[in-house]
Amino acid sequence: MSDDDVPFRILPRINDRNRHFWTGGAEGELRFLRCQDDGTYVHPPTSRCPKCQGKNLAVEAVSGRATVHTFSINVQQWMPGPEPPYVVAIVELPEQEGLRLTTNIVNCAPDDVRIGMPVQVVFERHEDGDDVVYLPLFEPAP
Numbered sequence: 001m002s003d004d005d006v007p008f009r010i011l012p013r014i015n016d017r018n019r020h021f022w023t024g025g026a027e028g029e030l031r032f033l034r035c036q037d038d039g040t041y042v043h044p045p046t047s048r049c050p051k052c053q054g055k056n057l058a059v060e061a062v063s064g065r066a067t068v069h070t071f072s073i074n075v076q077q078w079m080p081g082p083e084p085p086y087v088v089a090i091v092e093l094p095e096q097e098g099l100r101l102t103t104n105i106v107n108c109a110p111d112d113v114r115i116g117m118p119v120q121v122v123f124e125r126h127e128d129g130d131d132v133v134y135l136p137l138f139e140p141a142p
């Protein structure tokens with residue numbers, strides 16, 4: 001996708017706790033914190049594992065695959081952003097039950113999106129001052 005095609009987005013504020021998530025796309029990786037003691041993925045990023053309360057967390061990449069958990073088609077231009085209609089979806093990652101992201105489904109006609117559909121991550125690059133942010137969006141998996 002060329003820079004001219006990238007829609008305006010309200011971008012996340014990058015900090016030391018979430019940088020791995022928003023910049024992993026530079027290497028094509030969807031990254032989460034993961035507890036090194038019990039394997040729990042932690043999202044959104046926090047300083048402790050929600051399962052064991054441990055602080056032994058490290059950044060790990062996941063497969064980038066997901067399935068559509070639920071979605072809606074936005075037909076209204078509520079704020080500056082992608083041209084409607086577009087799909088706002090919650091996708092669930094196969095690595096852990098309940099590990100979900102709110103995202104957009106792209107490279108697919110909105111009417112073709114289905115619950116349970118396999119999708120894969122694709123990153124949309126944005127420059128924001130000194131930061132380069134890679135928003136994880138999802139497209140149909142081949």
Ligand SMILES: [Zn+2]
Pocket residue numbers: 035036037038039040049050051052053054
């Ligand atoms: Zn843990």
